[in-house]
Amino acid sequence: MSHIKDVTGGTPIVLESLWKTYANFVAVSGIDLSVGAGRFCTVLGPSGSGKTTTLMMIAGFVAPTRGRILVSGRDIAALPPQKRNLGVVFQNYALFPHLTVFDNVAFPLIMRRVPQAEIAQRVERMLETVELAGLGGRYPRELSGGQQQRVALARALVFEPRVLLMDEPLGALDKKLRSSLQIELKALQRRLDVTVIYVTHDQEEALTMADQIVVMQGGRIEQNGTPEDLYDRPATAFVAGFMGDTNLVRGVVMAADKDGTLRIDHPTGRRIIARASGFQAGDHVAASLRPECLSIESPDGPEEPENAWDGRIAAVTYLGDAIRYHVAVGENRPTLAETLVVKAARRGTEHRRFSEGDAVRVRWSRSDARVLPPTRADARILPPMQAGGH
Ligand SMILES: Nc1ncnc2c1ncn2[C@@H]1O[C@H](COP(=O)(O)OP(=O)(O)OP(=O)(O)O)[C@@H](O)[C@H]1O
Ligand SMILES: [Mg+2]
Structure with a gap:
């Protein structure tokens, strides 16, 4: 007991x-x-x-x-x-x-x-x-x-x-x-x-x-x-979204290696490489990417092998000690699910590094993506009816 x-x-x-x-x-x-x-x-x-x-x-x-x-x-x-x-x-x-x-x-x-x-x-x-x-x-x-x-x-x-x-x-x-x-x-x-x-x-x-x-x-x-x-360490996408700001990027697991490396494909054709156990190919998942874990840079230079998505700045918000960038990453499909929010700490006296319309590249490391099962449906099940309960 x-x-x-x-x-x-x-x-x-x-x-x-x-x-x-x-x-x-x-x-x-x-x-x-x-x-x-x-x-x-x-x-x-x-x-x-x-x-x-x-x-x-x-x-x-x-x-x-x-x-x-x-x-x-x-x-x-x-x-x-x-x-x-x-x-x-x-x-x-x-x-x-x-x-x-x-x-x-x-x-x-x-x-x-x-x-x-x-x-x-x-x-x-x-x-x-x-x-x-x-x-x-x-x-x-x-x-x-x-x-x-x-x-x-x-x-x-x-x-x-x-x-x-x-x-x-x-x-x-x-x-x-x-x-x-x-x-x-x-x-x-x-x-x-x-x-x-x-x-x-x-x-x-x-x-x-x-x-x-x-x-x-x-x-x-x-x-x-x-x-x-x-x-x-949120257990579900619901908790991740409820506790603080996060980007929930939904996709399907295309490959799962024995060492826990996952290849997740997004509907836009972009890809996330992450590490998590308990998933297999075909699973629908949500990758939680906290805005403060993403970095933003100019898109020139060689194409990065993983976890680097190119997009365009859709909005810039000043937070005082940080700057929040909304980056549209969906080609011609600017829906909310295809916007990544990046929170960049302000360094020194630096002001805006990027403006609305700028082409940028958003990056993160494997360990910053948290792979979660999608939110459980709100299924309100009646209690078991057998006699002898407390
Ligand atoms: N006396 C009642 N008869 C029928 N349904 C009820 C009764 N009391 C609560 N409920 C329902 O039970 C559910 C849970 O209600 P509860 O008040 O516990 O929610 P809550 O989490 O406190 O919500 P809130 O954040 O709005 O205060 C709600 O859907 C509510 O409508
Ligand atoms: Mg209440």
């Missing part, structure tokens, strides 16, 4: 083939997930992929159709939400409108019969942490959306839960407050040694905050790993 040993004093969470169906619609499709004690796990995925539903099942607001949820190795299915001892911040998880900010934050402590003097101390400290010191006497309707969100965060953290579940908690905030709260939240999480599951739409937020990232699609987990795993 997947009972992780509770070594740090934090609380591990394990989901075992967890399903949620509504009539014949599968919202969560038998997911397995293990989040170690004290880890910060971020859940990413497109709208409707099942993120909120998963969090709601852990919190106890939605009953799973099948499967188990283990917290510290204990199945919590029978416990009502308030007995699960989880801190919860949902985007629309309302504050008590008739209570002041202070009393909202104090509420979990009153429920736990913490002595009055200690309550005052802990609430004040928590309000300072979320930069709301001095606003304890206000009512929620007298606060901005972002301030209300921070009160919700303070209320979820004040009783120092072992697990914190958050669904887009910073979504309503401006960029500056958002990034300062990200740092605050991460520091708080480390200090309190709390296990966090954090849903966001923002992949940059996921990369900076998480120890572990889960990408969901169509009710399933598409990939689960460290930020480095997901960015540098």
